[in-house]
Amino acid sequence: MSYDSRRAGPAGSDGDAYPWRAAAPTERAHNVCVIGAGAAGLTAVKNLREYGFGVDCYERETGVGGAWNWRHDRSPVYASTHLISSKPFTQFPDFPMPDSWPDYPHHTQVLAYLERYFDHFGLRDHIWFGTEVTQVSPTQDGGFDVTISGARGGGSDRTQRYAAVVVANGHNWSPKLPSYEGMTDFQGEIIHSSQYKDAAQLRGKRVLVVGAGNTGCDIAVEAAQQATRCWHSSRRGYWYAPKYVYGRPADQINDLVYALRLPLRLRQFLFHRTLKRTVGDLTRFGLPEPDHKVYETHPIANSQLVYYLGHGSITPVPDVARFTRDSVEFTDGRVVQPELVILSTGYLPRFEFLAPELLNVDAEGRPRLNLHTFSPTHPSLAVAGLLQPDGGVFSLMHWQAVMIATWLQLRDQAPDKADRYWRRHRGETGLRFNKAKVKQSTRHWFEVSHVEYLRAVDKTLREMEAA
Numbered sequence: 187m188s189y190d191s192r193r194a195g196p197a198g199s200d201g202d203a204y205p206w207r208a209a210a211p212t213e214r215a216h217n218v219c220v221i222g223a224g225a226a227g228l229t230a231v232k233n234l235r236e237y238g239f240g241v242d243c244y245e246r247e248t249g250v251g252g253a254w255n256w257r258h259d260r261s262p263v264y265a266s267t268h269l270i271s272s273k274p275f276t277q278f279p280d281f282p283m284p285d286s287w288p289d290y291p292h293h294t295q296v297l298a299y300l301e302r303y304f305d306h307f308g309l310r311d312h313i314w315f316g317t318e319v320t321q322v323s324p325t326q327d328g329g330f331d332v333t334i335s336g337a338r339g340g341g342s343d344r345t346q347r348y349a350a351v352v353v354a355n356g357h358n359w360s361p362k363l364p365s366y367e368g369m370t371d372f373q374g375e376i377i378h379s380s381q382y383k384d385a386a387q388l389r390g391k392r393v394l395v396v397g398a399g400n401t402g403c404d405i406a407v408e409a410a411q412q413a414t415r416c417w418h419s420s421r422r423g424y425w426y427a428p429k430y431v432y433g434r435p436a437d438q439i440n441d442l443v444y445a446l447r448l449p450l451r452l453r454q455f456l457f458h459r460t461l462k463r464t465v466g467d468l469t470r471f472g473l474p475e476p477d478h479k480v481y482e483t484h485p486i487a488n489s490q491l492v493y494y495l496g497h498g499s500i501t502p503v504p505d506v507a508r509f510t511r512d513s514v515e516f517t518d519g520r521v522v523q524p525e526l527v528i529l530s531t532g533y534l535p536r537f538e539f540l541a542p543e544l545l546n547v548d549a550e551g552r553p554r555l556n557l558h559t560f561s562p563t564h565p566s567l568a569v570a571g572l573l574q575p576d577g578g579v580f581s582l583m584h585w586q587a588v589m590i591a592t593w594l595q596l597r598d599q600a601p602d603k604a605d606r607y608w609r610r611h612r613g614e615t616g617l618r619f620n621k622a623k624v625k626q627s628t629r630h631w632f633e634v635s636h637v638e639y640l641r642a643v644d645k646t647l648r649e650m651e652a653a
């Protein structure tokens with residue numbers, strides 16, 4: 187295997203004008219294929235290029251930005267979406283967001299930021315838009331045949347061979363839908379939060395929001411202002427952190443506490459105390475007591491939920507027990523008659539272009555990867571962005587991309603050393619990057635503490651560089 191940076195750029199830019207018209211796999215065998223041009227794909231392309239690799243990135247949509255590009259059918263953002271993580275804890279480490287932007291930029295600003303990143307690092311020549319990857323198959327020589335097709339049924343399939351593949355297809359676009367008794371007979375409207383785009387959808391309606399993640403809480407807050415009634419169903423009690431603590435974005439305060447390297451229990455004690463002082467006891471609004479300690483579920487940052495609970499504009503209800511034709515019954519026996527039900531029940535990862543064993547997918551459908559990144563069966567296959575951190579994810583994606591590039595470089599320049607490293611570490615697929623015991627649920631499959639994860643990446647980089 188040998189990567190050749192002279193072959194960088196889209197197929198055809200290095201002399202063979204229409205290489206993918208050939209029937210047999212076209213030789214891009216010195217290049218790395220990146221799937222997806224969202225935040226993870228963009229930083230993968232940029233960092234692989236900086237390490238000298240030729241890169242072809244395929245993006246099914248017509249622009250960059252992935253989830254943050256509201257023009258895309260699969261974008262989960264709605265009109266009022268702002269970052270939940272604050273600006274300095276979200277941005278790429280080598281590309282700051284403008285000082286003039288607020289602490290929590292609007293989704294259109296996040297898209298503008300990703301578009302500027304794309305322009306600034308000159309990524310245009312390496313990305314094929316409107317091109318969907320439909321199949322990725324390993325080859326005998328350790329590379330992959332990648333089959334691509336014009337997105338939305340345009341164009342016939344073409345197959346090209348690559349030395350390595352980085353999958354950056356996102357994990358917030360395929361809805362996870364619950365199934366409740368009687369749901370199909372319900373005469374009202376049921377949508378997943380991915381179909382929620384604008385507060386106008388709520389106006390004048392009786393709305394039930396199911397799910398108390400960040401999106402569910404955001405939508406409940408909008409329903410409190412627009413709908414005639416809003417019920418908010420949560421399965422368990424959560425810790426609702428405000429977006430500001432002591433006048434600073436909450437993730438920045440959390441990071442300060444992390445930097446002191448205090449033991450987990452002490453950090454939990456400090457966070458509990460802060461929440462008690464800033465948010466207070468939520469059980470008096472009818473919310474259930476959290477059944478876990480802070481840091482054991484993905485953080486919910488919402489300063490307005492408590493306000494609208496306190497104003498009676500949101501009625502908290504427990505888990506849904508069943509639907510009837512015109513009503514919804516909860517586990518405590520209460521019955522309500524919503525016109526619109528919004529299932530804010532999250533997303534599941536999907537890799538339909540890859541055989542599950544390539545990503546070591548378990549019986550539940552969860553990929554079991556090394557550092558949430560490397561396939562334990564194929565050393566030249568990596569996944570980027572499959573992370574759910576306690577803060578912003580872009581900086582983690584950057585360092586993850588550096589780690590992938592470092593690994594592929596080691597394989598290229600010192601195959602024997604890479605092989606030894608691989609045999610030593612490939613089985614490490616069960617490591618946790620969180621001192622707290624996070625709840626077992628699909629929502630927490632990729633939950634990491636940003637500090638623990640970055641420490642593990644740092645250690646891996648040092649080991650690879652010393653190998």
Ligand SMILES: Cc1cc2nc3c(=O)[nH]c(=O)nc-3n(C[C@H](O)[C@H](O)[C@H](O)COP(=O)(O)OP(=O)(O)OC[C@H]3O[C@@H](n4cnc5c(N)ncnc54)[C@H](O)[C@@H]3O)c2cc1C
Binds near residue numbers: 250254359
């Ligand atoms: C409502 C909401 C709020 C969020 N808030 C924050 C926040 O505050 N801070 C934060 O850091 N993160 C937040 N996130 C997480 C967000 O998902 C990440 O910030 C980031 O967008 C993920 O980037 P990605 O590149 O991994 O995936 P995506 O952005 O989903 O990009 C994947 C790309 O791959 C393309 N693709 C998929 N399959 C194929 C294929 N087969 N062939 C070719 N192309 C393909 C898609 O078209 C897409 O462009 C939020 C998510 C949601 C849903």
